[in-house]
Amino acid sequence: MPNSSPRPVTTHDVARRAGVSQATVSLVLSGNPRARVAPATRERVLEAAEELGYRPNILARGLVRGKSYAIGVVVPDLTNPFYLDVVTGAQRVAAEAGYAVLPGDTRESTPIRHLEALRARQVDGVIIDGVGAAALPHDALSELKVVVVDEPSERWPGVASDALAAGRLAAGHLVGLGHRRVAFIGPATDVHGFRMRERGFFQALRDSGISLPHEWLRRTPPTVSGGLAAMKALLATSRPTAVFCANDLIAMGALKAALKAGVDVPRELSIIGCDDVEMASVVTPELTTIAIPARELGARAARLLIRQLDGQEVSARPGKPLPVRLVRRATTAAAPGGTGEREQGTAGNG
Amino acid sequence: MPNSSPRPVTTHDVARRAGVSQATVSLVLSGNPRARVAPATRERVLEAAEELGYRPNILARGLVRGKSYAIGVVVPDLTNPFYLDVVTGAQRVAAEAGYAVLPGDTRESTPIRHLEALRARQVDGVIIDGVGAAALPHDALSELKVVVVDEPSERWPGVASDALAAGRLAAGHLVGLGHRRVAFIGPATDVHGFRMRERGFFQALRDSGISLPHEWLRRTPPTVSGGLAAMKALLATSRPTAVFCANDLIAMGALKAALKAGVDVPRELSIIGCDDVEMASVVTPELTTIAIPARELGARAARLLIRQLDGQEVSARPGKPLPVRLVRRATTAAAPGGTGEREQGTAGNG
């Protein structure tokens, strides 16, 4: 097969067909929509472009405008549906604004190397979520517009969910169900969102006069296998009646470990996660969790970034954090022996 | 903040510093690695580039070479971990070869619109998986190099898993466990991979003298909720002893529906999925499934595509399909009443 693809049509082709200059074509097709072009001429150009099937060459446009119309999204783990949702949210609004998004995670790499690669691709900006942007060396982000997710910063604008409230909600839910022997499983990390979830949780516990022995604070990577191992270790030593997991992956791993060990969830042990990924309602029993608006986070981050790229100044002052909410499902119930005070117990699943 | 980012360093800057012409810099830094440049000169150029922190502008390079060094990956649903793995696999090899990948799914769009957007971004080629490439209008892919996954084609090269074997394996496993009242849940689709899974399954059943009543062949979107609804409907009318689901999402939905209905899995009902996504081993009971090498598929597809883009001719003749394998877990067991013949029952989960 010859496959001698016909040379793509350029502004010059359109110009020739419309009987005008290339500059005029460019004026009509790209620039300020109301450049000074006679209506009749404009019409002819549009017509010619249409007929020829003209499609602007983004590379050329980017070259002259000094922009690539692409943005990167850096997350720790695309396999985690939460981050994937963030990416998806960003992708939607980016697409509308004519930007492509290059998602990538740092599983097989480091944030620095990944940012390096993104800069080599001339991305105009990046959205950073969950990789501790604050700790990045200063020059890894130079020449780059940045928006951070769930991490307040004076250097860059950002969007955030109310992670503190997430932790407090989880604690409040458990305490309301009468739990006082409460454990926590989360990552050892300097990622702000995780730390806030944790802080909110312990704050609220303290407010209720609850403190927990240090062996009930388990550190583990925020993954299913991490949660599995942590819960297994936890069960080997002692028996809390409830546990808050810093995200749903951990929670699902923890749930699995508990069931495997023959623990009756939720009657002997309540488990509550955070994120509300789709799978949370698929596992059995369904996972109680705190819903975080991941797609909305991604969408807003993208909007913020693109606004910057389009030249508008954007303040780095954080806006109101996005609200989170408790999703009662089947892995939490009244503490064994105790009676729930404010809470009604779990939603039935029949 | 001024943020007057210093103008990025170009080949001209490097040339000035090294005391040579821009052309020489380009020869050293880009072209055939052994262009005719004196070792001493080459050294000076490399040094200057290093000192200035030169980074080639991919847009400019792409403009002159007529390539964007970006490829698209089109899948039906990035939320399905299987497709995400395909993307991940592709991403890794693409990154090594200096290509960016623009992943996207067709949930909120159509394949055509999506391809349109990719072409507007000047991608050099696309990998297409699970969206029925064969049915796409011919011009949606013109000017584009294409590699298809799990879909034999004369127009484009492709890579495939042994979907037929996947279906046969599933059937063989169930039949070996003594099941004869066997159902199937899968999508009504013209996507080749799904059809082959189905065909292999029914082939093997027929080989064992089994046919199934038409109400045991359920059509549903290949999602968790699809599987859930299908299984619910199935249970409302009759009781097979085993069911093969065309992918793991369906299977997990089906499992959920069965458990919700009080069906004992696997003692009353065996369920087997396909793909072996990570979650398959997280749900309880753990899902028996057929493992498909998703990342490897993605990686090979990318290699094939990039080989084409680098100018080598690539035959459209399909290679050997990648092997699949049965992963025995806890959702399949001997048929109630019957005795397994060849199979040993399920792996324990202690």
Add this chain to the structure above:
DNA sequence: CGTGTTTGCCAATACGTATTAGCTAATACG
């Protein structure tokens, strides 16, 4: 009718790189 102003278009140039043709100096060969 002369002058000033606006309109509508275009020529020219820039963006940063790759590539080719060609020039000079050095080397090989008789």
Add this chain to the structure above:
DNA sequence: CGTATTAGCTAATACGTATTGGCAAACACG
């Protein structure tokens, strides 16, 4: 020593678009 060849480099150009300064024509106004 004269010529052919090669090595090593550079000037020039192209890629496809955006943008600016300016020119000619049309118009406004006295």
